Amino acid sequence: MGDREVLLEVKKLNVTFGKGKKKFEAIKNVSFQIYKGETFGLVGESGSGKTTIGRAIMRLNEVTSGEILFKGKRINGKIPKDWDREITQKIQMIFQDPMASLNERAKVEYIISEGLINTKKYSNANERQEKVRDALLQVGLLPEFASRFPHEFSGGQRQRIGIARALVMEPEFIIADEPISALDVSIRAQVLNLLTKLQQQKNLTYLFIAHDLSIVRFFTDRTAVIYKGNIVELAETEKIFSNPLHPYTRALLSAVPEPNPYKERSKKMEIYDPSQHHYDKMPPSFVEIEEGHFVLANEEEVERYCEILKMGVSM
Amino acid sequence: ACSEDEEETKEKESVYRIVYSGEIKTLNYLKTSETNEFAVAANLVDGLIEYDKYGVPQPGLAESWESNEDASVWTFNLRKGVKWVDYEGNEVAEVTAHDFVDGLKYVLDAKNESSTAWIATVVKNGSAFYDGEITDFSQVGVKALDDYTLEYTLEGPTPYFLSMLNYVCFFPVYGEFLEEKGDAFGTSKENFLYNGAYLLTDFEPQNKRVLTKNPTYWDKDNVFIDKIEYKYNKEAANVAPELFLRGEVDEAAIPTAILDDWFNDPKKKDLIRQSTTSFYSYFYAFNFDPQFDAEYEPENWKVAVNNKNFRKSLFHALDRVSAMLTEEPYEPESLLNNTITPKNFVDVDGVDYTQLEPLAKFTNNDSFDKDLALEYKEKAMAELQGKATFPVKVLMPYNSGMPDWANRAQVIEQQMENLLGKDYIDIIVYAGPSTGFLGEIRRPGKFAFMEVNWGPDYADPSTYTDPFTTGGTYNKPELAEGYTDTNGQPIYDNMVNKAKAAIDPKERYPLFAEAEAFLIEEAFVVPYKVGGSGYIASRLNPFDAQYSQFGVSNEKFKGRKLLDKPMNNEQFKEAKAQWEKERAQALAEAK
Amino acid sequence: MKETKEKILSIENLVIKFSLRGKVLTAIRDVSLDLYKGESLAIVGESGSGKSVLMKSIMGLLDKNGYIAQGKILYQEKDLAQFKTEKDWLKIRGKEIAMVTQDPMTSLNPLKNIGKQIEEAVVLHQGLKGKEAYEKVLQLLRDVGIQDPERRYKQYPHEFSGGMRQRIVIAIAIACNPKILICDEPTTALDVTIQAQILNLLKTLQEKYQLTTIYITHDLGVVAKVADRVAVMYAGDVIEFGKTDEIFFNAKHPYTWALISALPQLGEKGKELYSIKGTPPNLFKEIKGDAFAPRNPYALKIDFVETPPYFKVSDTHFAKTWLMHPNAPKVEPPEVLKKFFEEGRLYAHGG
Amino acid sequence: MGLYSEEIRNITDKSTEQLFEFAAQDEDQAEKIGYSNYSYWRSTWQSFLKNKVAVTLLILVLALVLFVLIQPYLPNQKSPTEIYLDPDTGYQARNVKPNEDFWFGTNSIGQDLWSRIWAGTRTSLFIGVVVAVVEAIIGIAVGALWGYSRKLEGTITHVYNVFENIPTIIVLILMSLILRPSISTIIIAMCITGWVEMARFIRNQIVILRDREYNLASRTLGTPTSRIILKNLLPYLISIIMLRMSLAIPFAIGSEVFLTYIGLGLPVSEPSLGNLINEGRVLMMSPDLRYQLLFPSIVLSFITISFYIIGNAFADAADPKNHV
């Protein structure tokens, strides 16, 4: 597993907003790697910093310290123009709100071809049109939709347009920031299916941000759980679900409602109380507790978690 | 307000109320040269002399006077017991001869920026003192021989010096007070001393001012109006007629625009009459030094204007009645002036200056003559063939702040072009700036043919011939081609100098009349009209005011009475005829 | 589960239309629905199916361009559909029926402190004044789990997090002392952990104050957690209703099937998740037959011709699909669902 | 409960056997349902057309503009500056009441008011339109930069504060004094102060819009700022811009009237609504002559009201929220 090609690496990332008294550390010393071809999940409650990480990779937020490497090369801070252009194209993003992320006053055609115009890859208008057509077909929309405006589409279709917009750039890496939270159940499925299909066809790598663990479980290969700017647990998704170690992960898992009245009624919620840690005495570190399973813990907790692992107790 | 209880005891107070839109900047009569400003001062401060209602000089603060042979040294004996008082009537000092010296000293001190200093330079060494060439004021030709005797020594013979004394620069000031107040002199009713017929009891600029009869005035028996209330209103021109109808004011100028309405309304018709004219003279000037933009072809104009026939064609083509209709639609002729010097300015033995032989033919004939105009046009066309391009562009600016002038310009443009033909002239009506018009247009010579005006500075015909001598800023006739005399000077300058050398009016005036006639005959200017225009409704009798061609006398309320009912136009004309008769008599008697 | 069966509110053949720039849109098409005392009813359905409009009509809070074209809303022998004046409605709003709205961020007046906003309801509906009212507000704040209520009383909405604001909104609804509490997507804007807390809170409050509750949601997980009974809406119509387990494990309408099948929990990693093709119908047009038919893989020809009636599945469970007609071909739900149903029933017996 | 059972009975009779067959599933059909063929501008136009008052006024305004443009070429038109003479007296036909010769009468020097009013309307509309356009261009450019560029924000804010706090009349008067009274002076004077409001307005809108997700999306695609402003931001502002521009026209005309009042307007030889009204103002006291004020006032009021209503109606119509 360790031999897999690392596509994106985040090293000791810190993001701070504001200055002086209003200073706010949104991301604290976060590190993780994303392998080529996988879907990497990022879960956590609202305000925990998920979007901030995504935007830091997209270079929409400035990084306070730390490094972000794409294919081993740094992409944060000052970088050469060529490289900038390349990663603009290679890393793409799908946004949370399908309505807000489309320019309502532009035709679908422009929205999708916008990136192409910028990279000047297809200077010829016909070629671009062709590309737009392909992209629309790929996301399961009809090419004639190109001449319409976004608000003529349903939520699911809009999100597909957003995906098509990312796809025409022929990216290798896509950050999907809660791409389905704003959609209702029936449309969610459409979008998830589409993302899966595209990944298979194009060997894409996803960073999938969500707060709903049931979706993360269905969709991702590995998952990181983030709490107040710290990654508290990172492992293969199934492992997280079968062996959640960090109390916050467990709380999060217990909070997801099950679509089963019987189960749901018998379920007990765990509440995460950060004061249970005694980090002032013994500061925590991000330890690999078993292969590929990292958790934020101090020595005392590591011992306890190992215990749990051995016993194989799950939720 | 304080007069309320007095009303019961006394007979009804005589109050004259008016709205005005032009505020005064200062009360400092030693500094100002603006009519509306010295008009206030004229009622607050008396000078050496004043005039009666026919224009005969009368003793003011001077009880008597005499001059030497050639009229270059004048001595005045002052009235005793005249007091300087403050605005509440409290006595401050007595008026003495020193006050006149102090006044002149102030005026001639350049740093005081008196805009009337140039008149005071008639006094010996006045100019030198002003320019700083001499610093000792005692060398200047004004002396208090004692408290009640004042002597002026002049630069040269000045037979009309008496009329100059009617001007503010020769007014007295109480030197101690002036010194004490410094720059603040004349900025408020408190910073001012009074020896005139009225006290300024209320002075709120841009709001109101009230003149109240001065109880300590030396001649208070001849002051009949007890109080004069001025109310400021920027829209005075529009609201005054209505205010007059409602009895809120006692005088209102009636704008031309609504005249018809008043004349057609039997109730209003009898309230209005023509207003009296002033000694401002308006005329159209041909510019011999065109400095305007190339787009208006100054070179071509220069060629054309130096052709006498061309000038004469325009001279005769200007239908002045038609132009005058824009401001006086009923009796346009009454305002027209056929000479530069208006009627009733000076006379020789009862013969009005404008009726002197050289001028009489112009005075009694309208310059407008279609046939002559066309005749001259033909001649000019023939002579200028190949020299000038036709139509000749005639740049005719007007002040855009004066709607009447704008209208007049449009009328004239059309009228002259239609008469002379658009193939001959192309009059270009041009809107000049509303402030600094003269400085932008007339003085730099940025016009071809334009309405200009001139007001007299003293009661002598030379005041009207001055603007056209070399150095004048009007139309530079000295540059006209073909008018150089044998001595290398312009013919006109020679004529004026010759006139100036004569002292006796009998000799002097006809010479000036000749010079003036020359200007008209050669069509350097087209006389147009006298100042003052339109109609007013007023409870004042225009013929009981002091009459002076120049200076402040005629601004005085002293001696005036309020009518119960305003004069109508018929009454006005009657009274005018009467007055003219009486005046001729009075003048003859005075000699 | 309560078996009282006492109807507290009854909607009969309700049709609600909106006029929009000259055109008419039918948002609720002939809906009939009963609400029983003490129960908690969940209304599910995709976005735009008319859930909110239905609830707003109960409160008399339809937008100005909307009107009840037909039908009755019976509450305590009064027909709310006939209410016209504000005076009528004031007897119902808050006092009898209260509402928890979807968006806690914008539902509070930003310029009034939290305490005053709750107190307004307390004064209005509980007749308390001054100190008493103040005490009551503190009590309510404590009830909805807000610590340090004295301090919080004086704070303004912007000083609260989303979850806390939602609690305030709930406190306001409770303060009205209503008989019926409508929760219109009370947790959609919140993240899972907070959602769970809020739902638990609502449940406790429901018991404590003996409220009849209506939940509107499109999250079946939420339904499972809180509802006794479920009504499924599609394009302005209730197409199936029944007890929660009946809907979850014995659904009959293909739309309900689709809804459940699309749950990611039912999906298999790497495989396609079930999804409904197409988009909902245009409400401006008249809908003939079963509104879901064009997107229904099991559509019968009659679905395009005739609107199906409610077919009875059990005494408490009805479905509006021709598939239930005796003449209709027998269809089985999709495979995944069958498995889910099995599992569920197992639980039912086990649990 | 009785409600439901009853219906079932009825229905069973109605339905025939063969209807209970599966219908063929057509996926495309499923996708297409629920769409209308929508076009933004067409819808905008259609919503606008629904506002009968605005449409009527628009037609009238267009008619007015057209008329004002062709009026001099129509038969029997008089010159706006020619002074007409009374054939009897040979002097100016002053203050002639409206008659068949002079449809709106003449003014105090015998010029034809009918043609003066249209010439004046022409001038004033020209000033209004030019000012509105220039203001819009400068205002939008500055406002867009101000709102979007964080670097320039401080500087422009300062410039704004300066312009905002110099009393407008000072600038208007100073400009009119320094330059000559003429159409271009008036236009320059008004533009100098006019763009400020527009810029602030655009900036506020852009600040609201600039952090919307779709702009972030464009940034992630590497779209240059200029195009983001042009394509992503300005189209959202078009309705507001139009509204403001349509209000700027009457405002500019109003300012011209004001300038004329304080004596800095166009020369009388150049008819404009401003100086026509100012001339007429003097005559208000005489009932006989009031017609000279009446006509230009009516035209001015009509233009103002029309643009006001049309602008508002258009802004309403351009808001997609109000489209069906």
Add this chain to the structure above:
Amino acid sequence: MIEYIWKRLLQSVVTLFIIVTAVFLLLRLLPEEGYLGAAADKMTPEQQEIYLTNLGLRDPILVQLGNFYIDLLRGDFGKSITYRTDVPVMDIISDKIMYSLTFGVAAVIVSILIGVPLGILMAQFKGRWLDRLGTGYIVFIVAVPSMVYFLLIQVYITDFFNLPMLFDEDRPITWVLPLISLSLGPIASYAMWMRRYMVDELNKDYIKLARAKGVKERTIMFRHVLRNAFIPLSQYLPATILLTITGSIYIESLYSIPGMGGLLVDAIQRQDNPLVQALVLIFSSLGIIGLFLGDVLMALVDPRIKFGKGESVR
């Protein structure tokens, strides 16, 4: 907060400095003729030169500017040149400011008292006759040139009630008409803004919740909407009040009110530089203070706003 005020103050001073300097320089572009007035004709060029030199206009422009600022720092605004010769500029202004202040404040009060309730009622009865009536009024005010109806009001109303036409401070009745005329415009704009803010506010979610609570519509209007709608208005309020002090040029001229309205126009037209500069300083300061007070007022009524958090430019 304190820090914020300091920063704002500093900014304002810089802004003022720029404004005053700019106006100062602009004034030097005016033709010199203007300083001489009618007297110019009778003055010799030398005399004119002396006059202009005495005014300081012959100094290099930077020296003039420097002198101006030095005097200003000493609190000396200079003396009037052409408006009221040699009278200290501040005396002139202080004579007038009371009238303008009284009229301005009264007009603001009247227009708020009428305009705001009108706007509220229009919002409450949106689309009904009252709303239409109000809109009609607003459109009328916008459309008809004010100089036309002001004059009509003055002439006909005074005629009808037999009132004096001109303002006389000692006769209270003469205050009424100018005040009414002065208020007509602001009433319309207050009504218009109030209506718009109310309608905006009425569409917000919290109003729905309030309705759902069972609060009466009228209570909603007054307890919830009104205050919230006042916030956007409150920001402009001080500025409007302060600027109303400058008065209406036209009304002041019609009724002979000795206020500030015409002063500025006169001062510029007469090129009375010291007066213009002082007035610009005053007006600009008023504007800036108004803006600042607006922000403070807004922060007072709106608990969401804290000072220092992002510099809002309105």
